[in-house]
Structures are given as C-alpha cells and as structure tokens.
Amino acid sequence: SQTIHQWPATLVQPVGSPLSLECTVEGTSNPNLYWYRQAAGRGLQLLFYSVGIGQISSEVPQNLSASRPQDRQFILSSKKLLLSDSGFYLCAWTDRGRNYGYTFGSGTRLTVV
C-alpha cells in the first residue's frame, strides 16, 4: 500500500536560519508531488509541485525552494527563514493522469522565532 512520510512534525527555527523539510512516498512510482502551506485557520496555499525528477513548478514567489532529487522524494528548503515563513507545511502526492484524490502527509508545524 502507498504511504507518505513527512518530517519533522514540529520545528522551531530562528530567523535567518536554513530550512529543510523532507517528504517521501512509498508504494508507488512516478507520483505528482506537492508542497502546501496552511496559515492558522485558513485554507491551503500551493507552494510547489513536481511531475517528475528535477521538475519543479513554483506557484508563489517567496523565500522557499523545492527539489526532487529522487522519484519519491520531495524537499522544501530555505536558505534564510523569515518570520512570515511560519505555518503548517503539508506534503501530498497523487497518481499522475488519473482522477484520484491526494494523499497528504501528517504535516510539519514550523515556527520561526
């Protein structure tokens, strides 16, 4: 069965520090991968998506970047965090080309202090 792993669950980082959040998917190949951010009490904002290794599309220009070094690995990074980067980050995957729902990871609560 397919599973998605996202870590860490919580993270407190000082302003100006780097960030690396990792997401891996098991039990499937060639997935579409996504990074979303959720502000408190709000809906989800799409940050990045990827349809293949090394293929990254950015939806919102900001202080973050994403990479897909392997088929089932998706990484969200920042060189220098801002206070406004605080939020709940969610990784998700879906089967490319089919009308399936997304499977979400359990999320990372990032607090920049």
Added chain:
Amino acid sequence: SQQGEEDPQALSIQEGENATMNCSYKTSINNLQWYRQNSGRGLVHLILIRSNEREKHSGRLRVTLDTSKKSSSLLITASRAADTASYFCATVLVSSGSARQLTFGSGTQLTVLP
C-alpha cells in the same frame, strides 16, 4: 485568489443531525474533491466528483455538483461527535493538465455536539 469558497465558515449541530456545507468555485473544473482535517493534522480525502457527475455517495456522505452554478455541496447524515473537523473543498482545474494541482477553499469548521 481562492478558487473555492465554503459556506458557512462555521457550523455547529447536535449529534444525529445532518450537516450541509457548500462550496462555490470560479473557473472550469476537471473534478472537485472534499477533504477533512482534524485539528493540527494532515488532510484526509473524503470524496471526488468529476465534472460530468451530478451526485456521489460514500457511506454517510453525499456530494452534489452543479457545474452551471459552479457549486457543490457536502451532506453528512446522522452526524457524530467524531465528525467534528474542518472540511475543505478543492478543485482541479481543466487547465492544470497532468499536474492536477488542487486549489483549496478556506474551509468550514464543523462542530458536532454530543
């Protein structure tokens, strides 16, 4: 801007009652999906309805889609305290192609009182 907007923003009902949440969107969709999120957790996919479908059922869930009005509704029948969560509608636009990125609404917070 948000593609989908849910209504109401918050809903409080008694256990056993039905809960109805509505969603409106702006541009042509490939499909519309509903998700549930318990506080501080990831989202769980509930149901997907394609643009050529009008109604779909899954257990106690019933979803309708009216593409002429660009709206959808989610009905939860015989609600339980465990249904307390935030519910989001999300759309895959026709223009998204194989990327199939989801655009989420702002959600409805459902509270079911025991």
